[in-house]
Amino acid sequence: MEYFLHILILINIYIIIALSLNLIAGYTGLLSLAHASFYGIGAYATALMWLYLGTGFWLNIFVGIFLSAVFGIIVAFPSLRMYDDYFAIATFGFQMIMFSIFNNWVDFTKGPLGIPGIPSPSVFGHAINTHIGYFFLTLFFAAITYWLVRRLVNSPFGLVLKGIREDEIFTKAAGKNVTKYKILVFVIGGALASVAGALYAHYISYIDPTSFTINESIFMISIVIIGGMASLNGSILGAVVLVILPEALRFIGLPNSVAANLRQIFYGLLLVLFMMFRPKGFIGEYAIRKK
Amino acid sequence: MQSGKSDFVLKNINKSFDGIQAVNGFNFEWQDYKIVGLIGPNGAGKTTLFNVITGFLQADKGSFLLKGNDILKLPSYQIVKRGISRTFQDLRLLRQVTVKENILLWHLNQVGENPFKAWVRGTKYSEDQAKNNARADEILEFIGLQEKQNDLAGALSYGQQKLLSLGCALATEAEYLLLDEPVAGINPSMIDVILKILQELGAQGKKILLIEHNIEVVRQICDWLVVMDEGRKIAEGMPDDVLQREEIIEAYLD
Numbered sequence A: 001m002e003y004f005l006h007i008l009i010l011i012n013i014y015i016i017i018a019l020s021l022n023l024i025a026g027y028t029g030l031l032s033l034a035h036a037s038f039y040g041i042g043a044y045a046t047a048l049m050w051l052y053l054g055t056g057f058w059l060n061i062f063v064g065i066f067l068s069a070v071f072g073i074i075v076a077f078p079s080l081r082m083y084d085d086y087f088a089i090a091t092f093g094f095q096m097i098m099f100s101i102f103n104n105w106v107d108f109t110k111g112p113l114g115i116p117g118i119p120s121p122s123v124f125g126h127a128i129n130t131h132i133g134y135f136f137l138t139l140f141f142a143a144i145t146y147w148l149v150r151r152l153v154n155s156p157f158g159l160v161l162k163g164i165r166e167d168e169i170f171t172k173a174a175g176k177n178v179t180k181y182k183i184l185v186f187v188i189g190g191a192l193a194s195v196a197g198a199l200y201a202h203y204i205s206y207i208d209p210t211s212f213t214i215n216e217s218i219f220m221i222s223i224v225i226i227g228g229m230a231s232l233n234g235s236i237l238g239a240v241v242l243v244i245l246p247e248a249l250r251f252i253g254l255p256n257s258v259a260a261n262l263r264q265i266f267y268g269l270l271l272v273l274f275m276m277f278r279p280k281g282f283i284g285e286y287a288i289r290k291k
Numbered sequence B: 001m002q003s004g005k006s007d008f009v010l011k012n013i014n015k016s017f018d019g020i021q022a023v024n025g026f027n028f029e030w031q032d033y034k035i036v037g038l039i040g041p042n043g044a045g046k047t048t049l050f051n052v053i054t055g056f057l058q059a060d061k062g063s064f065l066l067k068g069n070d071i072l073k074l075p076s077y078q079i080v081k082r083g084i085s086r087t088f089q090d091l092r093l094l095r096q097v098t099v100k101e102n103i104l105l106w107h108l109n110q111v112g113e114n115p116f117k118a119w120v121r122g123t124k125y126s127e128d129q130a131k132n133n134a135r136a137d138e139i140l141e142f143i144g145l146q147e148k149q150n151d152l153a154g155a156l157s158y159g160q161q162k163l164l165s166l167g168c169a170l171a172t173e174a175e176y177l178l179l180d181e182p183v184a185g186i187n188p189s190m191i192d193v194i195l196k197i198l199q200e201l202g203a204q205g206k207k208i209l210l211i212e213h214n215i216e217v218v219r220q221i222c223d224w225l226v227v228m229d230e231g232r233k234i235a236e237g238m239p240d241d242v243l244q245r246e247e248i249i250e251a252y253l254d
């Protein structure tokens, strides 16, 4: 039962991540490989606030949101001058920089040793320290994220994002300040991902830089692409499938070490197959390559 | 021609692309015209002139006085807010969103463009949405695409797509419409549809500047004609007068 809940908690966390990344990549067409940075900023903000200042979950989440928003402005900048593959490479660079900071600023972040013992959050005076408690906490945040992203994409704001994705010049002619929207979408998407990071840090109670690598960013974009670009339900489905998949591999009786390697191969293969045969993902409304 | 009274004045507009002087000291004053035709041979600089005055290209020199204010340096998204809407020669649309959404995108300063207001959705948001929706329906009806409103724009015929791009330009409620070859490449019956719409817009008080190669079209709907060649204005006047002149015919035969 706990194992089952553990999987569901991870799914909730990845739903938050996938929805927030879909806003950036699926709706706005900005293929970002820096999303694990925002997740990491949220996790480290929570852990470090607790470590150095002894502050609690709710304040820490807001600090994470704030820092991610600032980082979002920075990540958005290359998108103002670079397009498609070039932009993706620039975000790759930001991802490497953030990982280096988590990994190498040992005095502050504890580096590769990580930060253990992150305490349970407390909600209305109740400590969340059971799996069922974490399940509902993460579900609550996933639901809020869904609601926030859904309202955005079904509004004039969301229509501008789609406009940027399909034709920036057309969107400018329609009187939209494209620069402003690109920055906003990274601020919002990054802030939401940071919440997922904070939840993860509290739930696992230990974080180290290996959870916030470029591999993790690629895993995140895989969820969005395979689930379906510009589809919220696709992101949910993608998170469910890609979180369960490695567990399923374990269940068919493969030893853990083999399953872990196989997992990477499986993700890679899945991505290639989807790109070739179903670029819209499971239920996406927009193919990643339209030309 | 009296000077200083016009709301729309182009003064000495220059734009070159490494070596090519695409627009060369272009001057124009919009008097009491409804539909102005801008003609000239391929490469004359017509589209470049549009791009410069709508903020998509930076001019090398010159000014664009709109009601007395020089707006030449403003970014494109602000120019349209000053009442100048444009279409593109290389037909631009959002092909993967619906016909109606293409029009909705062009409503200016929508409440729901602000993410916080899109989240909260107060009465201001709802009122604005209702207003824009109703206006989009009106435009769809006016251009005759109401039955296609939920289709993807990419599924329309080429002529309908051109019509839609005109509908988009209307949603800004701009006083001036700058249309780059609105009937090029479409079939004659659709051309008639679009020309009727343009005349109707002229009658409603819109001011239209249109680039066009088809002389018959120009003769039919324009009340003023500007001829451009090698980046310069080489003539302007009433269409029937201008189109008789030797040098115009020569420029075209080049």
Ligand SMILES: Nc1ncnc2c1ncn2[C@@H]1O[C@H](COP(=O)(O)OP(=O)(O)OP(=O)(O)O)[C@@H](O)[C@H]1O
Pocket (backbone or CB within 6 Å): B017, B020, B022, B040, B041, B042, B043, B044, B045, B046, B047, B048, B049, B089
């Ligand atoms: N972005 C650009 N970079 C370099 N040269 C350009 C650019 N845009 C236009 N030109 C050049 O400027 C000149 C004017 O081009 P423009 O497109 O304005 O002509 P036009 O009058 O619209 O022609 P057409 O009737 O064929 O559309 C041409 O020589 C063209 O090659």
Ligand SMILES: [Mg+2]
Pocket (backbone or CB within 6 Å): B046, B047, B048, B089
């Ligand atoms: Mg042209």
